[in-house]
Amino acid sequence: MCGIVGYVGSRQAQQVILNGLKRLEYRGYDSAGLAVIEKNGEIAVRRAVGKLLNLERTLSSSPLSGNIGIGHTRWATHGKPSQRNAHPHTGMSGRVVLVHNGIVENYTELRSELGVEGVDFTSETDTEVIVQMVERYLEAGYDLQTAMRDTLVQLKGANAVVAMSPDYPDQLICAKLGNAGGITVGVGKDEMFIASDLPAILEHTQQMAFLENGQIALISSNDFHIWDLDGAEVEAEVVTIPWDPISAVKGEYKHFMQKEIFEQPQALIDTLRGRVDFDLHEISIPELDITSERARSIRRMYIIACGSSYYAGQVGKYFVESIARLPVDVAYSSEFRYYHPIIDENTVTLAITQSGETADTLAASEQAKEQGSQLWSIVNVIGSQSMRISDGVIPMQAGPEIGVATTKAFTVSLINQYMLAIILGQLRGTLSPSHKNRLIDDLALVPNLAGRVLERDDDYKHLANQFHKASNFLFIGRGVNYPIAMEGALKLKEISYIHAEGYPAGEMKHGPIALIDEVMPVVAIATADGLYSKMVSQIEQAKARGGVVIALATEGDDQVANIADHVIYVPETPPLLAPAINVIPLQLLSYHIAVRRGCDVDQPRNLAKSVTVE
Numbered sequence: 120m121c122g123i124v125g126y127v128g129s130r131q132a133q134q135v136i137l138n139g140l141k142r143l144e145y146r147g148y149d150s151a152g153l154a155v156i157e158k159n160g161e162i163a164v165r166r167a168v169g170k171l172l173n174l175e176r177t178l179s180s181s182p183l184s185g186n187i188g189i190g191h192t193r194w195a196t197h198g199k200p201s202q203r204n205a206h207p208h209t210g211m212s213g214r215v216v217l218v219h220n221g222i223v224e225n226y227t228e229l230r231s232e233l234g235v236e237g238v239d240f241t242s243e244t245d246t247e248v249i250v251q252m253v254e255r256y257l258e259a260g261y262d263l264q265t266a267m268r269d270t271l272v273q274l275k276g277a278n279a280v281v282a283m284s285p286d287y288p289d290q291l292i293c294a295k296l297g298n299a300g301g302i303t304v305g306v307g308k309d310e311m312f313i314a315s316d317l318p319a320i321l322e323h324t325q326q327m328a329f330l331e332n333g334q335i336a337l338i339s340s341n342d343f344h345i346w347d348l349d350g351a352e353v354e355a356e357v358v359t360i361p362w363d364p365i366s367a368v369k370g371e372y373k374h375f376m377q378k379e380i381f382e383q384p385q386a387l388i389d390t391l392r393g394r395v396d397f398d399l400h401e402i403s404i405p406e407l408d409i410t411s412e413r414a415r416s417i418r419r420m421y422i423i424a425c426g427s428s429y430y431a432g433q434v435g436k437y438f439v440e441s442i443a444r445l446p447v448d449v450a451y452s453s454e455f456r457y458y459h460p461i462i463d464e465n466t467v468t469l470a471i472t473q474s475g476e477t478a479d480t481l482a483a484s485e486q487a488k489e490q491g492s493q494l495w496s497i498v499n500v501i502g503s504q505s506m507r508i509s510d511g512v513i514p515m516q517a518g519p520e521i522g523v524a525t526t527k528a529f530t531v532s533l534i535n536q537y538m539l540a541i542i543l544g545q546l547r548g549t550l551s552p553s554h555k556n557r558l559i560d561d562l563a564l565v566p567n568l569a570g571r572v573l574e575r576d577d578d579y580k581h582l583a584n585q586f587h588k589a590s591n592f593l594f595i596g597r598g599v600n601y602p603i604a605m606e607g608a609l610k611l612k613e614i615s616y617i618h619a620e621g622y623p624a625g626e627m628k629h630g631p632i633a634l635i636d637e638v639m640p641v642v643a644i645a646t647a648d649g650l651y652s653k654m655v656s657q658i659e660q661a662k663a664r665g666g667v668v669i670a671l672a673t674e675g676d677d678q679v680a681n682i683a684d685h686v687i688y689v690p691e692t693p694p695l696l697a698p699a700i701n702v703i704p705l706q707l708l709s710y711h712i713a714v715r716r717g718c719d720v721d722q723p724r725n726l727a728k729s730v731t732v733e
């Protein structure tokens with residue numbers, strides 16, 4: 120979950136790393152730290168608890184000077200957030216300094232073995248075990264690469280590390296073991312970068328190489344080499360990342376989340392561009408690599424995902440089942456393995472993950488593959504682990520998403536699943552040409568509809584001003600909008616810390632209706648579709664019990680306006696695509712409520728953007 124940056128070149132490492140960490144603070148904000156090798160050949164470290172700003176203050180009163188360094192933002196797993204538990208960690212004799220992402224599962228045993236050998240620990244972290252081990256190997260005469268390798272082979276769990284030693288003053292060493300987040304090497308001109316996430320170094324280079332699991336890289340300012348854990352050198356592949364560096368900065372917006380909400384029309388255009396031919400009514404996603412024979416052989420689909428991506432998957436189930444007539448189960452990745460899923464070679468498992476590094480989703484993906492399933496993924500971060508282990512990929516094309524609470528990746532993943540359903544429907548012969556043409560024509564409307572919803576931002580702000588003091592919210596919807604009620608509730612919870620529940624509206628009478636009173640707002644998604652009249656009666660029932668109803672309705676709908684207390688109007692949208700439009704006002708409502716409550720929208724407490732621990 121932590122953010123990692125490394126630099127070696129001719130610039131002052133402190134500034135490059137600090138700028139990189141600013142782009143990565145969404146990875147964790149319990150503490151931050153930075154180390155450089157100074158001109159006197161010594162390691163110098165600065166660490167501060169809390170947000171990066173505290174580290175910046177420490178560095179401005181006590182700057183570091185050196186052209187090679189490593190930095191870290193922490194999301195605490197072992198050891199509470201404190202200065203002594205903050206990374207980077209150094210070994211006992213100051214010959215190695217290291218930052219780490221992941222969990223050393225056998226750290227207790229390793230720590231007691233090292234304790235018996237006389238190692239004094241200065242922190243409660245599992246990380247310190249790694250650095251002490253590497254240092255002991257260096258002291259025993261091993262070179263840096265061997266010391267790292269011999270340490271790594273003893274670690275259990277998923278771990279990514281970057282380290283340096285004054286014994287090798289112009290080299291960084293990094294390694295990746297299992298799914299503990301990415302390690303990317305950025306190739307510059309006479310300078311090199313390391314990052315856990317691309318936005319950290321995108322302003323410097325778009326030439327990147329990705330470490331695979333079980334690889335170690337040694338990096339100097341103009342060269343790098345990669346080895347596997349057996350010591351065999353691996354050929355490094357450098358690819359050009361198409362992301363625009365400007366898209367990873369906030370610009371005129373107050374928050375990344377706000378910026379990303381407003382980027383949705385463009386992200387949707389980018390999602391369709393190059394894939395949908397609106398004249399020929401054809402959709403092609405070459406990275407999916409699917410044949411008609413393969414599509415026809417599929418008997419069942421599992422969608423696995425976490426958080427908002429899971430709700431996106433629930434919408435996807437509607438798309439795939441209704442368009443491609445393929446049975447779909449949607450599972451939380453963290454629960455998937457405990458379902459005893461019934462999987463064989465005629466199953467396809469679809470992982471939805473913005474980061475492509477969510478540990479639970481990667482573990483579930485691997486399990487599905489082991490059981491013989493074909494693995495597809497809808498993934499945003501290029502080069503991520505999910506992208507690499509999948510048999511077929513739908514790259515999201517949403518651009519970098521920095522706000523911890525996902526927004527544009529959510530809408531884009533809905534559209535990707537809609538396109539997937541059409542492709543499958545066509546190949547499986549469940550979709551008539553006229554139906555397919557209509558579904559594709561509908562798709563063309565989406566970016567513009569998203570733009571129209573954004574134009575009403577003042578309305579959402581106005582509602583937020585009225586409701587920001589509420590302690591509880593209920594979100595209800597039916598059919599394809601039920602997952603959107605869940606997503607609306609999740610957005611509100613995670614950024615404003617207001618308790619919120621999402622519910623299928625038809626289930627209200629089996630419990631939640633007891634909660635209704637005159638202080639708890641009920642957000643009812645009642646846009647025009649086949650379930651509209653059922654939603655209207657649900658709103659009536661809530662009103663009959665004194666509830667305060669905020670209804671999401673289609674422009675021109677007076678019926679709902681007459682019964683609800685407040686109406687959020689959205690433009691008329693083809694019903695199957697309504698989730699991608701209806702979610703946007705809910706994102707903005709949550710955003711404005713959180714801002715009004717003074718919450719830290721981009722970095723909500725206790726959360727992290729990519730959850731790389733199980």
Ligand code: G6P
Pocket residue numbers: 425426427428429471472473474475476477480523524525726727728729730
């Ligand atoms: C975190 C984020 C959520 C995201 C979830 C799954 O909890 O805060 O916004 O939906 O992880 O992430 P993924 O990268 O797998 O989509």
